[in-house]
Amino acid sequence: MTSQESMPTARAERRQAKRLRRFDNPWMNPKLFWGAGLLLGIIALGLIGRFLWNLDLVFTGSTPLKLPPLGFENLRKQPGVLDYPLGTDGGGRDMLALIIIGAPNTLFVGLLASLIGMSIGITLGFTAGFVGGRTDDVIRVLADVMITIPPLLILVVFQSAYGDVSLTIMALLIAGFVWQSPTRLIRAQVLSMKQSGYVQMAQLSGASTFHIMFREMLPNLVPYLFGSFIASVTTSIVTAVGLEVLGLGPQRIPTLGRTIYEAINAGALIQNLWWWWGIPTLLLATMFIGLLLINLGLDEVSNPRLRKLS
Amino acid sequence: MTDKPVLTLRDLSIEFPTPQGVVQAVKSLNLTIHKGRRVGFIGESGSGKTTTALAVMKMLAEPGRVAGGTIDLSGTDVLALDEEKMRMTRLSRIAYIPQGAMNSLNPVMRVEPQLWDGVIAHEGHLDRGELKRRSDAALTSVGLPIHSGRLYPHELSGGMKQRVCIALGIILNPELIIADEPTSALDVVTQRQVMQTLKAIQAQIGSGLILIGHDMGLMAQSVDELAVLKDGELVEHGTVSQIISAPKHPYTQDLISSVPLVGGDSFLNAERNAPAPQRDSPEPLLRFDAVSKNYGAVTALHPMSFTLQGDTPQIISVVGQSGSGKSTMGSIMLGFNPPSSGRVLFEGQDVQHMTAAQSLEFRKNVQAVFQDPYSCFNPFYRVSHALRYPYKRFGLAQSDAQTNQAMAEACAAVGLDPDLVLPRYPHQLSGGQRQRLIVARALMLSPKLLIADEPVSMVDASLRASILSNIYDLKDKYGISILYITHDLATAYHVSDYVMVLFKGHVVEAGPPRQVIGDPQHPYTRLLIDSIPWPDMDRSWGDGRQDWDPAVEEAQAAKVGAMYRGDVSGFELARS
Numbered sequence: 001m002t003s004q005e006s007m008p009t010a011r012a013e014r015r016q017a018k019r020l021r022r023f024d025n026p027w028m029n030p031k032l033f034w035g036a037g038l039l040l041g042i043i044a045l046g047l048i049g050r051f052l053w054n055l056d057l058v059f060t061g062s063t064p065l066k067l068p069p070l071g072f073e074n075l076r077k078q079p080g081v082l083d084y085p086l087g088t089d090g091g092g093r094d095m096l097a098l099i100i101i102g103a104p105n106t107l108f109v110g111l112l113a114s115l116i117g118m119s120i121g122i123t124l125g126f127t128a129g130f131v132g133g134r135t136d137d138v139i140r141v142l143a144d145v146m147i148t149i150p151p152l153l154i155l156v157v158f159q160s161a162y163g164d165v166s167l168t169i170m171a172l173l174i175a176g177f178v179w180q181s182p183t184r185l186i187r188a189q190v191l192s193m194k195q196s197g198y199v200q201m202a203q204l205s206g207a208s209t210f211h212i213m214f215r216e217m218l219p220n221l222v223p224y225l226f227g228s229f230i231a232s233v234t235t236s237i238v239t240a241v242g243l244e245v246l247g248l249g250p251q252r253i254p255t256l257g258r259t260i261y262e263a264i265n266a267g268a269l270i271q272n273l274w275w276w277w278g279i280p281t282l283l284l285a286t287m288f289i290g291l292l293l294i295n296l297g298l299d300e301v302s303n304p305r306l307r308k309l310s
Numbered sequence: 311m312t313d314k315p316v317l318t319l320r321d322l323s324i325e326f327p328t329p330q331g332v333v334q335a336v337k338s339l340n341l342t343i344h345k346g347r348r349v350g351f352i353g354e355s356g357s358g359k360t361t362t363a364l365a366v367m368k369m370l371a372e373p374g375r376v377a378g379g380t381i382d383l384s385g386t387d388v389l390a391l392d393e394e395k396m397r398m399t400r401l402s403r404i405a406y407i408p409q410g411a412m413n414s415l416n417p418v419m420r421v422e423p424q425l426w427d428g429v430i431a432h433e434g435h436l437d438r439g440e441l442k443r444r445s446d447a448a449l450t451s452v453g454l455p456i457h458s459g460r461l462y463p464h465e466l467s468g469g470m471k472q473r474v475c476i477a478l479g480i481i482l483n484p485e486l487i488i489a490d491e492p493t494s495a496l497d498v499v500t501q502r503q504v505m506q507t508l509k510a511i512q513a514q515i516g517s518g519l520i521l522i523g524h525d526m527g528l529m530a531q532s533v534d535e536l537a538v539l540k541d542g543e544l545v546e547h548g549t550v551s552q553i554i555s556a557p558k559h560p561y562t563q564d565l566i567s568s569v570p571l572v573g574g575d576s577f578l579n580a581e582r583n584a585p586a587p588q589r590d591s592p593e594p595l596l597r598f599d600a601v602s603k604n605y606g607a608v609t610a611l612h613p614m615s616f617t618l619q620g621d622t623p624q625i626i627s628v629v630g631q632s633g634s635g636k637s638t639m640g641s642i643m644l645g646f647n648p649p650s651s652g653r654v655l656f657e658g659q660d661v662q663h664m665t666a667a668q669s670l671e672f673r674k675n676v677q678a679v680f681q682d683p684y685s686c687f688n689p690f691y692r693v694s695h696a697l698r699y700p701y702k703r704f705g706l707a708q709s710d711a712q713t714n715q716a717m718a719e720a721c722a723a724v725g726l727d728p729d730l731v732l733p734r735y736p737h738q739l740s741g742g743q744r745q746r747l748i749v750a751r752a753l754m755l756s757p758k759l760l761i762a763d764e765p766v767s768m769v770d771a772s773l774r775a776s777i778l779s780n781i782y783d784l785k786d787k788y789g790i791s792i793l794y795i796t797h798d799l800a801t802a803y804h805v806s807d808y809v810m811v812l813f814k815g816h817v818v819e820a821g822p823p824r825q826v827i828g829d830p831q832h833p834y835t836r837l838l839i840d841s842i843p844w845p846d847m848d849r850s851w852g853d854g855r856q857d858w859d860p861a862v863e864e865a866q867a868a869k870v871g872a873m874y875r876g877d878v879s880g881f882e883l884a885r886s
Contacts, residue, residue, distance in 0.1 A: 197682055198685060198686055198696075200680065201680075204673060206669070206703050219691075220688070220689065
């Protein structure tokens with residue numbers, strides 16, 4: 001074979017080898033990359049924006065009212081200006097400053113709520129599955145009852161009674177409604193794992209309960225935990241945004257949901273101020289797509305059968 | 311028998327692209343199956359027998375594909391059919407009887423509608439009376455009572471479910487039946503009954519039959535022709551009698567000789583060496599004191615008492631069908647399962663009432679080898695974890711180097727290369743390798759008692775003998791008493807010093823294996839032995855008798871009291 005002929009085949013082989021490496025190393029997953037990229041982009045927007053942009057523009061009346069984004073005109077034929085590239089809202093606030101502060105806040109509520117929810121879920125799930133008996137009955141019934149209660153109903157009642165709350169309190173309240181499904185999931189996995197050969201082997205090896213729970217079982221649960229975590233982040237954000245759009249939740253801290261609430265309240269839909277509600281919505285959509293991609297990616301990581309040779 | 315071929319495979323090749331390159335699962339296979347003939351596909355796991363069958367059904371799992379050759383189903387080119395035509399062909403012309411009947415039936419549907427589904431899918435909606443007539447006929451033809459059609463799958467026994475699957479397969483009178491290890495999950499008695507049903511129905515509708523399996527004995531008793539597959543290649547093909555009496559290929563010879571026979575040549579190392587290490591306790595090693603176990607209203611084990619001295623290492627076999635209480639006995643001994651009454655004493659100490667320190671000592675001295683080598687390793691860790699952890703836990707390790715050396719020695723003792731095996735993950739090892747590692751793990755801890763619960767029932771036939779002889783050789787070398795729980799009388803005959811036959815939680819016959827298995831007296835033991843499929847054409851098993859019904863034989867056996875056929879020193883079974 002001459003060198004000219006071997007060149008293209010070598011390249012094809014390299015490409016093939018790259019594909020196979022990706023197959024062999026499950027974490028090299030494009031969906032996972034894209035999902036993580038989208039979320040990190042939103043976090044980066046919040047972090048970098050804080051240094052590069054004037055955040056005082058989030059205060060009411062700090063800018064002209066209802067200016068469109070750069071390159072557009074509003075109904076009063078005013079063009080967008082470079083000082084406020086994403087436009088301004090009806091209260092005289094800069095949209096870019098609003099999302100720089102608001103988007104990370106929304107993400108923060110979701111992450112915190114599901115971190116707390118997952119911790120409760122792991123503890124209760126393991127306890128129920130491992131201890132069994134009466135403890136299991138109590139935890140299972142509690143989780144089953146809680147899962148039937150619509151969280152929005154309780155939260156609406158609670159928040160309208162207490163008025164203004166901080167982001168952390170809101171996350172805590174939401175956490176009270178996202179621990180049930182991880183509890184059930186982990187309990188089921190622990191129950192089936194308890195019967196598995198390797199747990200029996202560990203018992204034969206004189207392993208303590210602690211060792212069996214955290215050294216033998218937990219590592220095998222990691223894919224489920226990740227998946228469950230991402231799912232509960234999504235649920236938490238949806239709940240938080242839902243409350244905010246209803247005008248509940250933190251009153252003085254900008255969040256994406258609150259911005260949408262104010263836009264609806266001020267009749268932004270009728271006045272064609274699309275950037276006011278459109279930009280936060282777009283960011284929320286990006287967040288959910290990112291989370292969905294991460295969830296799909298993790299699914300493929302933990303279940304090799306979904307991986308394809310392509 | 312006519313000469314019209316039902317299925318012709320010509321140069322059939324099947325490949326699976328994988329990250330490591332393309333795997334040739336089947337390599338240019340040529341085979342013809344004639345009408346009314348039963349053909350056995352035999353070979354180890356991974357030899358391509360199921361893959362071939364699935365290719366005929368066009369049901370190959372992704373990313374497998376037919377790379378070349380033709381599949382001709384009495385004149386139809388199967389590979390050229392589109393999905394819709396293939397759907398119509400399945401069941402009506404080729405029926406597939408799956409391996410795990412337990413999982414193949416819909417648990418929330420009664421049996422009857424599941425049978426109707428197939429008919430409706432091929433013939434459109436028929437009126438209910440006609441459907442009922444068809445399903446009744448199918449159930450009757452497999453020897454099931456008509457009322458069983460109104461039952462849910464969980465209300466049927468394993469053998470009955472498998473027969474429902476057969477009924478499902480034959481309801482449209484297919485030209486070809488493919489039965490993929492239809493009896494591998496059943497015990498010998500039920501296996502015999504199911505195979506008899508399958509043979510009878512196949513003869514009645516005159517279709518071709520492909521029987522996939524790895525048990526030479528079962529093949530000898532069930533098929534006319536045998537195709538021996540190895541690594542995707544057809545290495546030998548001929549009539550059963552021809553292959554069994556004069557196997558040409560060395561692999562076929564291996565397959566035949568690896569089936570242990572009662573009374574045949576032993577597969578064990580004859581020379582016994584090295585006196586066993588002395589025990590330091592005057593108490594008997596293990597004592598069952600009127601132990602029984604009930605699960606609700608069901609008695610799994612009736613009160614049983616025995617004493618195992620354990621001064622000289624012995625192998626005590628417990629044999630019986632599934633549901634005979636033998637595995638319950640094993641888990642009671644391990645302390646996993648508390649007895650309903652009575653006590654289990656290990657060196658004079660009640661297994662259920664131990665302090666933490668005693669419990670650790672008990673765990674060190676009583677080890678087990680379980681049935682399923684696939685689940686015994688934590689998939690998260692390298693396999694060396696399973697060996698290293700207990701060694702350290704029981705305080706046997708002096709240093710890391712010494713632990714590694716002990717692991718290497720244990721691996722070598724069971725015939726594994728430690729450098730090759732230990733640093734791997736469980737899924738990278740074969741079932742046989744894993745089971746040997748579990749044996750190595752038990753030996754490394756040098757227990758006084760080893761409970762081996764069906765240690766070889768899930769590994770390939772050719773490996774069974776070598777794993778058992780591993781265990782047997784190490785018994786004398788390390789002075790380990792072994793309790794061997796099995797349904798396989800032939801291996802029990804060879805390895806054990808004493809055999810107990812369990813039937814519905816009772817000991818029905820007990821004594822040295824030469825008496826109990828070599829010359830069975832109790833009708834139940836005889837039923838078990840008669841049901842073993844022998845790889846011997848003259849020793850008939852399914853003699854075509856339609857009236858052979860294990861339920862009747864078992865009912866008769868239940869009337870006969872226990873038989874004690876002699877004693878061995880060191881083991882004492884209380885007579886009830």
